Amino acid sequence: MRYLPNTAQNQRAMLETIGARGIEDLLVKIPAKARLSRPLALPPALAETELVRHLRGLAAQNADAESAVCFLGAGAYDHYVPSPINHLILRGEFFTAYTPYQPEASQGTLRTIYEYQTMIAELTGMDVANASIYDGASSLAEAVLMAHAVTSRNEIVLAGGVNPLYRRVVETYVDGAGLRLREGPSPEGVLDLDAARRVVGAKTAALVVQSPNFYGCLEDVAAAAEVAHAAGALLVVVSDPVNLGVLEAPGRQGADIVVGEGQGLGVPLSFGGPYLGVFAAKQEFVRRMPGRLVGATVDLDAARGFALTLQTREQHIRRAKATSNICTNVALCALMATIYLATLGRQGLVRVGELSTAKAHYAAERLAAVPGVSLRFAQPFFKEFTLRLPKSPERVVARLARQHILAGLPLKALDRKHGDCLLVAVTEQRTKDEIDAFAGALAKAVA
């Protein structure tokens, strides 16, 4: 990036050129009462050493996955981030807030996005994946709008196990489109298929299931696909791609659109973002897909190259009738995922899934053996599960945090009917000692 100086002399020259007397002249359009008429009341500037000490002190007040043992999940997971990711994304060609899409100048960037799309399509078992969307929640909301556009139907059935935060984002998105959201009953932790058959009907654009779902339970995706397709609706599956080294690809179970949070693929937790919205679909729906797509092509000399493709779906051409308002992607996070998958390879990704699920099952066994503690649902799970506690989950979490254990997410704030429950996630990073220590601390906390 070029360095542009801005000296007092430069400013004078620029002001003279446009005929302004001073910087103040540029601000006259802003109402006086909206402007600060005195200098900002800032403390005196700190020396750099003092500033660094001050900021370190502030940062030390955070309990993060580096300073504590993390059993938090609910959509963002403490999977290991291999060191090549940080080295490569910090290269000047990649490390920019701007995504350079011009094919004549950006073959490297476009190629990494193309590889990302290829890997996501393969993992999800779908024909085509886009260049990514903001996060899992916005991917789901876009999928819901797309199902509405494909089917011309106005109802969306969300299984009860869909992440409640995603549900809120979907509610916001569909408000303007006038869609009606209905719930697919899930009293036992997974979608009740008989009840779903009664809710999914001729008005249903899509049935949405998440697997593993918010409570950690694995849904019967193939059966959900049958329910959706019997009614002429699409099946949208919310999936965590880092699990797909082990779990069956949703595309092979009948999904029409697969979305999900790709944070687990080498994107650091970063207190909630930026994350990676995964979006993949069947080929027949490609012209209804939101977001950017990079395609492979050949240039005049028959050399392979990459370019944005099918842009006629997008706002700058289709205007009000665009498939979506999203005209960008999270290229840096998609790059992290690409490097992650390339670093781990097929076997590495399978190992991450096997270790996560094995350790999660060990943890569930240890924790549910604590007197008064039990598994809330009798369902198969993968790397996350819901515990019922005999004491307030909020208090238990606060107590364990003081022992540097992030015990999980108390469900009360997001899901009132499971106010006595704690959602616990276990990744490949947790050790047997950490899990045993967690079980010991939990036993004391609920005794």
Add this chain to the structure above:
Amino acid sequence: MSNVSKVPGDLRYTREHEWARQEGGRVRVGITAFAQEQLGDVVFVELPKVGATVTAHKPFGVVESVKAVSDLFAPVSGEIVEVNAELGQKPETVNADPYGKGWMLVIAPADATQWNDLLTAAQYEAFLAQGAH
């Protein structure tokens, strides 16, 4: 306005540049030579399914060229009884033969009187001559 001569006399037209041909009580629909010239190379045509209903003056589909997307408007209301499936594989047929193999739909009209509201070839030529598009 180089192609006024390409407006066939036996068809009716819309101001959105669709043509309509009467075929034994049914109406075949496509876009005019003028429309395909304005669009440039057509790369995709999105059409409704057989059995769907369309409404006169309302969009029934989309035609996409390399750099533009345009709605397709139904000349008359009715039910779709035939769709040109070949355009799925060969959208460029719309450029090559707009009044022939590039047809898009056949409609069973719900209201025969709507035919009379469409532009005649002479009216459409006059419309084009005004430079209206």
